[in-house]
Amino acid sequence: MIRTPDLSRRTLALGLAAAPFAGLLAAGPAAAALPAADQALVNKAVAYLEGLTQAKGTFVQTDPRGVTTQGEIFLKRPGKARFAYAAPSGLLVVSDGSLVSVANSKLKTFESYPLGATPLSLFLAKQIRLDRGVQVTRVNRLADGFSITARDGKKEAEGQITLTFSDAPMQLVGWTITDPQGQGTRVRLTRLEKVSSLDDSLFVLKDPRNLRPGRARM
DSSP states (O other), rough: OOOOHHHHHHHHHTTTTOOGGGGTOOOOOOOOOOHHHHHHHHHHHHHHHHHHHHHEEEEEEOOOOOOOOEEEEEEEETTTEEEEEEETTTTTEEEEESSEEEEETTTTEEEEGGGGGSSSHHHHHOOOOSSSSEEEEEEEEEETTEEEEEETOOOOSEEEEEEEEEETEEEEEEEEEETTTTTEEEEEEEEEOSSSSOOGGGOOOOOGGGGOOOOOOO
8 A cells, every 4th residue: 555645635635544533423422512502503514414315516625735626526425425536636535335445546546444534424424423422622603604623532632624514505515624733624515416316336446456457347
């Protein structure tokens, strides 16, 4: 397995290589109670995310250096997602419900991570819990929506994720992963719409290095 700074940086926004969020949804002590108004927004976000069973759209990602990439996103909850980065990125990121796989055609690399060890699991889980093992550190009201910042309650120094929602309509509009050094990588959803009957083949990604000529393709 080859790890490169570029690969880690590009995938950070999706939380795919971000060990700081391992066990984000794991069982643990409940976080301190939020003010009632903040808790109402958290409950609203959870209800929305659990109702977002299938969706597709487009995104723009900005890394800590200010470099932007874009692509298409497909979601099929629980557990499945596909981020197809536009050229010249060379990245394809797929969650099949248990593993998140990252293929880089330019670098000819392929890596896999347990879905539960990534912040991506925060909004792909069948049951979304923001009151167990997760510490909601801030709820911000914005001009046209709100944001929720959370971190692993057991690993306070290891980064955080901020989910941003619009009010009218109620919609996830993006997220930011902030690493332990305070460097943030942002994903902005430029379009996200509910759909039905997404093909399961979208959420399958095999290691291309194992698909050599003459070998069976399963």
